[in-house]
Amino acid sequence: MNLMNIGPLSFEEYETRTVAFHGCMSPGLLIGGFMVELATRSLPADALYDVISESAKCLPDAVQLLTPCSIGNGWLKILKIGRFALTFYDKHSGEGIRVYLDTDKLQQWPEIRNWFLKLVPKHEQNTQLLMAKIKEAGCAILSSRRVSIDVSRFQKKKGKPISICPKCNEAYPGEHGAICRVCAGVLGYFSESATQQPAKMLAA
Amino acid sequence: MNLMNIGPLSFEEYETRTVAFHGCMSPGLLIGGFMVELATRSLPADALYDVISESAKCLPDAVQLLTPCSIGNGWLKILKIGRFALTFYDKHSGEGIRVYLDTDKLQQWPEIRNWFLKLVPKHEQNTQLLMAKIKEAGCAILSSRRVSIDVSRFQKKKGKPISICPKCNEAYPGEHGAICRVCAGVLGYFSESATQQPAKMLAA
Incomplete structure (x- = not known):
């Protein structure tokens, strides 16, 4: 078994950092490490990229462990698509690469396939074997394609005015309307007096 | 100036980790550090909490730098509300604390107020003075309230079946429908041939 590095890290270093950040090593995070590795190897060394x-x-x-892109700095975006794929793209030109777990290639890796497609109940899963197979597979279960992103859709809106909500007295993006989304009842999620009804609004 | 620690870290350690993770230290991230500090000090030491x-x-x-909660492990959730607030809550009982930047308290901190409410153009802003004032203010510009969360709204949906999309051959959550959201044209964001139109669907 000839293990590749994951980004600038050895597998063991990646595992240590993952446990510290994510709480545990997981099959998805291990495959994700190889996906980041494949994507960054496919981009020019000096690329200034964002990730979806x-x-x-x-x-x-x-992505957050292995690249400068985080959810808080906005260079990482999450879309509610539910597919196991990452797109790294030049933040100016939009040219990039999409890396995804290839279900066709999983035919040769039954343990990974059973986990990924939830074909075996979790309590019947041999996690140790699964992780060993993922390490063995590395990038062999991934595919990638060159893609083009409309960067204008992902650019930050700068300089939009801030309003103070007349109901809660908190600052919010003025573009949301005359009062903030919580006071408008659209995005409430907590109660102080058990009278406020939460509404569905999870973003990620 | 009597600086408090930020979580388990000294201010300098927090700054170093922030630059490594986020790319730079920012006013929002510094205030966020004090918010995490205030929230965790208000919770029982053994609390198993999630964060919104x-x-x-x-x-x-x-949150990701200072707690075990990350966007990828699901213990951190982001809501599209645009208010500067964090809620830490017991993941079983829903009882918790919401910490927010208090606009009333900002009256005494004009540099922070001008930055937060975008009252001064960025190029006229004295960032060094702003950061010094934030360090000086610490938790003095924050308020907190006990809140109660309906945890059932935030629990992970477990064991939902995975489907293979007949159009793109990729795995996706079966509950999304007969084909995946990208092939359905709802959540496309890239093109391989420039014929596919992206649609607005940013989650975070």
Whole structure:
């Protein structure tokens, strides 16, 4: 078994950092590490890239651990698509590469396939074997394609005015309307007096 | 000036980790550090908490740097509310604390107020003075309230079946429908041939 590095890290270093950041090593995060590795190897060394994750589960943490892109600095975006794919793209030109877990290639890796497609109940899963198979597979279960992103859709809106909500007295983006989304009842999620009804509004 | 620690870190350690993770130290991330500090000090030491960030900008990175909660492990959630607030809550009982930047308290801190409410153009802003004032203010510009969260709204959906999209051959959450959201044209964001139109669907 000839293990590749994951980004600038050895596998062991990646595992240590993952446990510290994510709480545990997970199959998704390990595959995510190889996806980041494949994507960054496919880009010019001096590329100034942003990343789109098509899943909110595990994958964003692989990106945050291995690249300068985080959810808080805005260079990582999460889309509610639920596919296991990452797109790295030049933030100016939009040219980039999309890396994804290839279901066709999983035919040769039944343990990984059973986990990924949830074909085996979790309590029947041999996690140790699964992780060993993922390490063995590395990038062999991934595919990638050159893609083009409309960067204008992902650019930050700068300089939009801030308003103070007349109901809660908190600052909010003025473009949301005359009062903030919580006071408008659209995005409430907590109660101080058990009278406020939460509404569905999870973003990620 | 009697500076408090930020979580388990000294201010200098927090700054170093922030630059490594977020790319730079920012006013929002510094205030976010004090918010995490105030929230965790208000919770029982053995609390098993999840976090909700009401903003996608900067704040999530303070949480990810200072707590075990990350966007990829699902213990941190981001809501599209655009308010500068974090809620830490017991993931079982829903009882918790919401910490927010208090606009009333900012009256005494004009540099922070001007930055936060965008009252001064960025190029006229004295960033060094702003950061010094934030360090000086610490938790004095924050307020907190006990809140109660309906945890059922934030629990992970487990064991939902995975489908293979007949159009793109990729795995996706079966509950999304007969084909994945990208092939359905709802959440496309890239083109391989420039014929596919991206649609607005940013989650965070």
